[in-house]
Amino acid sequence: SQKIEQNSEALNIQEGKTATLTCNYTNYSPAYLQWYRQDPGRGPVFLLLIRENEKEKRKERLKVTFDTTLKQSLFHITASQPADSATYLCALERRDDKIIFGKGTRLHILP
Amino acid sequence: DAGVIQSPRHEVTEMGQEVTLRCKPISGHDYLFWYRQTMMRGLELLIYFNNNVPIDDSGMPEDRFSAKMPNASFSTLKIQPSEPRDSAVYFCASYANTGELFFGEGSRLTVL
Numbered sequence: 195s196q197k198i199e200q201n202s203e204a205l206n207i208q209e210g211k212t213a214t215l216t217c218n219y220t221n222y223s224p225a226y227l228q229w230y231r232q233d234p235g236r237g238p239v240f241l242l243l244i245r246e247n248e249k250e251k252r253k254e255r256l257k258v259t260f261d262t263t264l265k266q267s268l269f270h271i272t273a274s275q276p277a278d279s280a281t282y283l284c285a286l287e288r289r290d291d292k293i294i295f296g297k298g299t300r301l302h303i304l305p
Numbered sequence: 306d307a308g309v310i311q312s313p314r315h316e317v318t319e320m321g322q323e324v325t326l327r328c329k330p331i332s333g334h335d336y337l338f339w340y341r342q343t344m345m346r347g348l349e350l351l352i353y354f355n356n357n358v359p360i361d362d363s364g365m366p367e368d369r370f371s372a373k374m375p376n377a378s379f380s381t382l383k384i385q386p387s388e389p390r391d392s393a394v395y396f397c398a399s400y401a402n403t404g405e406l407f408f409g410e411g412s413r414l415t416v417l
Contacts, residue, residue: 226404228404228405228406230406236410236411237309237396237398237408237409237410237411238348238396238406238408239408240405240406240407243404243405283348285406287404290360290361291336291353291355291360291400291402292350292353292360292361293338293350293353293400293406294350295340295347295348295349295350296347297346297347297348298347298348
């Protein structure tokens with residue numbers, strides 16, 4: 195069955211350091227991989243999308259990599275700030291536009 | 306645009322009652338997704354529509370769940386009869402084939 199795993203349920207990072215979150219998947223052939231941010235009591239908010247033929251995508255302090263051989267994506271937040279504390283969700287989109295999510299990683303940036 | 310609008314935001318009901326959740330997608334978006342989120346299972350895809358037609362309902366847990374999209378601006382998710390294990394936050398999201406899902410704020414359902 196299709197499975198998406200995000201490396202840990204929770205991650206504590208010191209302010210100013212780089213936070214790295216991992217998303218691994220099996221039995222799935224995504225055309226796109228997406229990352230979302232979710233704050234408590236709110237719906238997820240889109241951050242970045244990377245296509246299967248792209249290796250890396252950047253947006254301000256965010257960087258995403260996508261390795262279709264390893265079936266893995268890494269999500270980096272550089273110069274992390276307490277305001278970056280949230281749950282981050284990895285999502286895979288197939289060519290038929292079906293989009294499924296991992297369970298998320300709760301990121302805590304410690305001041 | 307006001308974004309994706311869901312109602313009710315909170316619903317508390319008793320086991321066996323019918324529950325109807327509503328969603329208004331962003332105008333012009335031709336895809337609509339229904340997800341359910343719990344601590345245990347994360348964000349699960351229940352069903353999604355393209356141009357008001359259900360494309361994949363394999364995530365609908367059982368026959369007690371049904372979803373409709375009578376027109377491009379409205380969708381419902383119905384649970385009849387409801388059970389305590391249906392307690393979750395239900396999200397609706399719309400999508401314009403640009404790769405970005407826009408989520409509503411969710412409907413928190415508690416079944417006693």
